[in-house]
Amino acid sequence: MLSKIPLKGVPLSDISHKWAPGEPNNLNDDENCVYLTPNGAIGDINCWIPKPYVCYKKNDENQVLNECGTTDNAYSMDEISGSCYKFHGTPRTYSRAFMTCAAEGGYLSIINSEAEANYIRKLFARNPASSMIGPFYKDVAYLGFNDWSEHGDWLTIHDETLEKAGYAKWSTGEPNNKTNEFCGGVYRSGLLLDLHCDSVHAFICEKSPGSLLWD
Ligand SMILES: [Ca+2]
Ligand SMILES: [Ca+2]
Ligand SMILES: [Ca+2]
Secondary structure (H helix, E strand, O other): OOOOOOOOOOOHHHOOEOOOOOOOOHHHHHOOOOEEOOOOOOEEEEOOOOOOOOOOOOOOOOOOOOOOOOOOOEEEOOOOOEEEEEEEEEEEOHHHHHHHHHOOEEEEEEOOOHHHHHHHHHHHHHHHHHOOOOOOOEEEEEEEEOOOOOOOOOOOOOOOEEEHOOOOOOOOOOOOOOOOHHHHHHHEEOOOOOOOOOOOOEEEEOOOOOOOOOO
């Protein structure tokens, strides 16, 4: 099972590794992440247990920042909004999607105008359902607004109401808070809906070209 976790798409069986004694044991049928021991052996562990972690980045002086201020060429610039966007077709829960965008130097996208909604529609068109792998609903993506049922209003992750942000076009019947749907998303149509935060969905990151990730 572990060998199928597609972090970079390389199966563990292709990577030199040594399991710690008794591992992997998938304790309580709930160990889907890997830890490293001081002697270099690995084991499987529950992903919710906080641990120190190590990041890796190649020291490559030939790496050039693109117009979006990143080496990640999956970000594309919308000349009208002046922002850059990346459509993530690998689905994540809302909190994971939020963290992923932050790690890329961006944030879960916020639609600020009808023109920007247009660009979101274009992003969907470039990412048809057939391009995404896995059993999840492929006609929606998470965006940067939510209502944790705490403040009773939908706010962007930059703390503005949708109206103040500039775009508040809900799809017919939405938000319907069907099953504790506190997180914001968008249909291929560009219209908004509320989604269950623990469900995995595609998501869209937005990034200002000026925010350099590797400063
Ligand atoms: Ca284990
Ligand atoms: Ca925006
Ligand atoms: Ca809904």
